[in-house]
Amino acid sequence: MRSYHLDSFDGTGFVLREHDVPEPGPGQVLVRVRAASFNKRDRLIVEGRYPLPPRAGVVALSDGAGEVAATGEGVTRFGVGDRVVGSYWNRWHGGRLDASMIDQLGCTHDGMLTEYALLDEGALAAVPAHLTWAEAATLPCAGVTAWTSITGGAALPDGATVVTLGTGGVSLYAVQIAKALGYRVIATTSSPEKAERVRELGADGVVNYRDTPQWSAGVRELTGGLGADLIVDTAGPDTVAESIRASSLYGQVVLLATQSETRADVTVPGAAWAQTMAEIRRVFVGSRSDLEDLGKLVESAAIRPLVDRVFGFGEITEAYAHYVSGTAFGKVVVEI
Template structure:
């Protein structure tokens, strides 16, 4: 079999395709034939050495992938040969709070999905519904779960409330879909009119061009009759945090993900954070296996499909990385299995 290995940081060419033995399952393991794997922002950060966790030497990259079970260990009880599965981003984190001994990540501290075959403990995997394609099934574990937990985890969001999403990254697109599934009003931002139309097709009720309207926080308040957004999925900070605070409603929540830049060593909240609105800022780092299972169950009930922008052949991983880094698309970038 063939698998990609991260041999050198800083450029896609540092991810090298090599031959290796096809994996064999241990007693509690499942071997899957990887049919598709997708890229996330964290994969670019790992390559650039700006990710919070250091990658293990020679790791097989990519946390997100989907495939079919081709072999199981003699103690495996959760899956059978032929099942369609995906992996959990934090494979050891099943439920509850993220603890120090759960810190392994697929494609970072343990081998991920950029391979023809992969072997995982059965507890690391989740069954996929039949209605999803391999490309769609490979797009869930990182961006999908992050968006799901952004919208659902606090339990405070109610139908009819307003959700603000920023940009057209993978998390934001999932957040639009999940917020609409909840019966919420969605306001989205983008820098491109062409992407604005796609956001509306996906379910956004209003789209603000943040280049044309740099004070988009005030525009959100105007669209909501002065009330503001009840939830802000903040994917573009730290520069955007002041506008997100201006856009937020009384007793609202801003979910803060990994910052897109590290220009600031510390976050200093602007004066707008200290007004009478009592906004809560919540940090988030993807979610557990139970979160992944709950998200897939909800998606299946409505047959919600991830947005896939482009699929590359397995041999074109470098091209896939460069295309994804260019941010020209709309949706997930996928590497197809052989």
């Protein structure tokens, strides 16, 4: 079997190695991986900027899907041939995250950029029946993050307005999930072309943040001055001030990033916050239970995750370069 490893974290990339196919032990499942996808956290790991120290030599990428090739003694959740996807936090099965669960695929535990992955059965969820391998491989990080951003806080009112920022993987998923749940969506983006594409995906309104740098004013105009019930802030901390200004009186701002290229800390504008009762909430992907709940919605609503481009296993350099270029509209996937 072949796997791509990360031996150093200085941006130099992926190292291909060959190994024997492992044998699953008690409670373990051997997955024949069919596709894996990139997320922002993978770039941060490759470049040595990720807050959780990765293990040297770790197999890369948190997100991947495949079929069960073999099971170890005592496995009851899956059988050979089942289509499965790995959970981002492989030991966080449900409830609240605690210190005993700090173990991530592609970081502290071998990830999914490999022909075969060996995982505990508790780290796997079923793949929605209608998804391709490439689509399924996008669920665990971006999909679950969007899901917990929208559903993980106080219940939103019927017909709530959800704001998404930009056209990254989480934001595009958030548009699809929010629409499937019956909410109104306002998306921010940077060009008329992207505005049209995000409307096609389901957005009810779009604000161009290049034309309107204070895009919160555009959100308020589209909501009759009331503001949005939920802002999924994927661009923070640079955008936190505008997100608060775009919030309704008792809205929620979901903050996914706490540092950026230009800011090392989150600064909350006192004047803006004084005018609202908005809650700022942190999300760090979600548990296997969240992944399973997302899968149920994806299946019942027939959601098709947006895939920008699929590369071959031998094209990892080209795939990563395309991902970091920032030109993708949808997920970048490697078929295995």
